[in-house]
Amino acid sequence: MKLTRRMLMAASAAAIGLATGATAQDKTKVGFVYVGPVGDGGWTYEHDQGRLAVEEEFGDAVETVYVESVPEGPDAERVMTQMALQGADLIFTTSFGYMDQTINVAAKFPDVKFEHATGYKRADNVSTYSARFYEGRAIQGHIAGNMTESNIIGYIGSYPIPEVIRGINSAYIHAKKVNPDVEFKIIWAYTWFDPAKEADAAKALIEQGADVILQHTDSTAPQAAAQEAGNVITFGQASDMSEYAPMPRVSSIIDNWAPYYVARTKAVIDGTWESVDTWDGISTGMVGIGEITDAVPAEVKAEALAMKEAIAAGEYHPFTGPLKKQDGSDWLAEGEVADDGTLLGMNFFVEGLTGEIPQ
Structure with a gap:
């Protein structure tokens, strides 16, 4: 035995x-x-x-x-x-x-x-x-593209993995849709959590003219750096970061893991647990959009909420063609939607983004 x-x-x-x-x-x-x-x-x-x-x-x-x-x-x-x-x-x-x-x-x-x-x-x-964090990034990009006055949006990336690259692409696509003059500047922090590094990255981007900071790192240090600089807006990452609302934090992506953790624990308790792959987003509530503050113009806020509802209903996908890759090659035709396999392995920037993805 x-x-x-x-x-x-x-x-x-x-x-x-x-x-x-x-x-x-x-x-x-x-x-x-x-x-x-x-x-x-x-x-x-x-x-x-x-x-x-x-x-x-x-x-x-x-x-x-x-x-x-x-x-x-x-x-x-x-x-x-x-x-x-x-x-x-x-x-x-x-x-x-x-x-x-x-x-x-x-x-x-x-x-x-x-x-x-x-x-x-x-x-x-x-x-x-x-x-599907990229769904929330689309909404952030829409708000950021509308609100930037310098047309420079800074993005603090953690590591150059598909999850982070997807987010940068999604935010850029939707910022560009509402503001053709927008430019993204990206700094790779090579950390998930290091407040000093994250603050330095935010300050460097602000010095380069960015008046909007997006982040895929975990601390509130970029929010504090933006608050100190003044006239810079930010978005909460993973949680609401509401202590920085209504400015500079004008909205946020909220990761809601609780229902999943409860369900998977219950499966272990009742003996029904099986190995599965789960990739959920706004539709199930795993990705939430935090309060959009009154610092965002009412029309922009309404458009952002409408996009959220369209994504939740399956009526809109953030990666919908026509889209080209950074090198100018065709990726998605008019109306074509990216498949999950491509998104999960995403290792390229979309057309318009500058700089190379570190290897």
């Missing part, structure tokens, strides 16, 4: 006289591995809100644990392994750079279920999940 990890733990507990009744044995343990601190005000903060939603939904039936500020790389594998050894039934690994580590640890613990955010590698006990 093959002994499972749970059987071994129960036998060990009994041997040393620990309780193995329903209270100790039947509680589902859910772990979360975070790339930043829970107080980052952005990406990790919202994932932790999802963890708290799990606790609220299931009460004493679950125990949640988390480790914050785990670097992408070997240390992540150590943290995941430790969680599994300590009895986690389900582990959420919440950053793209945890992908290989998640697969490696999952192979060693086939009885543990793993959920990896924003990656693409799966196994029998590994699911993947992400959000």
